[in-house]
Amino acid sequence: MSKRTLLIYIRYLSLFMVILNIFSNNNEISFLPIILIMSMIINNQVRFFNFKNNSILSCISIAIEIIIVSFLQSSINSVGDIFYFIPSVLDVCFFKNxxxxxxxxxxxALCSFVINLSASFGSATGSCVILIIISVLCIYIYNESLNKVNIQNLYDKLRISEDNLKKSNSDLEIYASSVQELAILKERNRISREIHDSVGHALSTTIIQLGALEKLLTNNKDLxxxxxxxRLFVNKSLQDVRRAVTDLKPIEYEIYQNLFKIEELTNNFTKLTNIDVKLTISKNTWDLSSVQYTSLYRIVQESLSNSSKHGKSSKINIFITFNTRDLVVTISDNGIGCKNIVKGNGINSICERINELNGxxxxxxxxxxxxxxxxxxxxTGGDFIEKN
Structure with missing residues (x-):
């Protein structure tokens, strides 16, 4: 049972006990007590359902109810009954202030004591003590309920923080894996290029020189x-070197080659602006067409510029995800944001490029x-770039 339902039951029970006490102790009831009873019930209900979030109106309603109760008890000579004040006590106990x-x-409690003092001092004291006990119990229930809500809110915050931490950890693992893979591809490509340019060039020059020497030694059969x-051995070695260079040069590098330019863009942007840019690229990549790459590059470039000029951000995260059917790029910053998005030339350019790609x-x-x-x-977006 919820707190609100329990309060409603107690409230209606106390009102029912008030009405039952009045009719059981009085054979004939005049018109005035009935008007006062109806006024008390209406005032009580309006306060509970309409004024529960307004302390001032609730205080006024409680003051009116105390006045009605004093007139009601004096008109029917019914004193010593605490049920008149229970609804007011319940409402006050759940005030936030x-x-x-x-x-x-x-x-x-003082009003109850004064009103019931006409019966006897003991009756007035007993009614006052019972109201105080009920108040203490209600305050205890309210505090327990408030603590439960605070604990639940704290638990929700911890759960959200845990989810955010897991997401950040996952993003960090993806980022580290992406950076490591890109670094390996770059290094393999550099080594293959160095072997091709140094060893391959030296062997090619040696073959040419041996060919020239071979023509000069036509008269000396042994030499x-x-x-x-x-010359044939060196030529065979050159072919082996070329095969090794081809095997060493990563095929994925050509897929990533355009993405490296985006990485260079982010690195240069960081050097110029001191804004921390984290670029994360998924492993499952595929070739970008020239139109796709140009659009992606310009979107990242425009977003970086907007984050720096308008967002005043200090950190930017870029996620480029290659799915089986589409590419998704997400760019977020920690800047000041904006209340209303105004589509200027930059945002319009982004929208136009994506629309051209049916995105x-x-x-x-x-x-x-x-x-x-x-x-x-x-x-989508035209012909794909051919691999060399």
Whole structure:
């Protein structure tokens, strides 16, 4: 049973006990007590359902109810009954303002004591003590309920923090894996290029020189055959080196080659602006067409510029995800954001480029900072770049 339902049951029970006590102790009831009873019930219900979030109106309603109760008890000579004040006590106990709560409870207890004092001092004291006990119990229930809500809120915050931490850890693992893979591809490509340019060039020059020497030794058959065999051996070695270079040069590098230019863009942007840019690229990449790459490059470039000039951000995250059917790029910053998104030349340019690729783009300023999420299908945007 919820707290609200329990309060309603107790409230209606106390009102029912008031009405039952009046009719059981009085054979004939005049018109005035009935009017007062109806006024008390209406005032009580209006306060509970309409004034529960307004302390001032609730205080006025409670004061009116105390006046009605005093007139009602004097008109029917019914004293010593605490049920008249229970609805007011319940409402006051659940006030958020502690000082106001205790002041009103003291006033209600004092009014009960004064009203019931005409019967006897013991009756007045007993009614006052019972109201104080009920008030203490209600305050205890309220505090327990408040603590439960606070614990639940704390638990929710911890759960959200845990989810965010897991997401950040996952993003960090993806980022580290992406950076490591890109570094390996770059290094393999550099080594293959160095072997091709140094060893390959030296062997090619040696073959040319041996060929020239071979022509000069046509009269010396023994040296001619020796030089010829040496030339063929060096030529075979050159072919082995070329095969090794081809095997060493990563095929994935050509897929990543355009993405390296985006990485260079982010690195240069960081050097110029001192803004921390984290670029994460998924492993499952595929070739970008010239139009796709140009659009992706310009989107990242424009987003970086906007985050620096308008967002005043200090950190930017870029996620480029290659799915089986489309590419998704998400760019978010921790800047000041904006209340209303005004589509200037930069944002319009992003929208136009994505529309040309039959994609979609979304702008989000609901959280801290600003984010762009754009996607376009894999097979769109013109011819694909051929591998060399």
């Amino acid at each position: 502690s000082l106001l709560k205790y002041i009103l409870l003291s006033i209600i 001619f055959e020796l030089v010829k065999e040496l 979609t783009v979304e702008f989000d300023n609901s959280s801290n900072g600003f984010s762009i999420r754009a996607s376009f299908p894999k097979h």
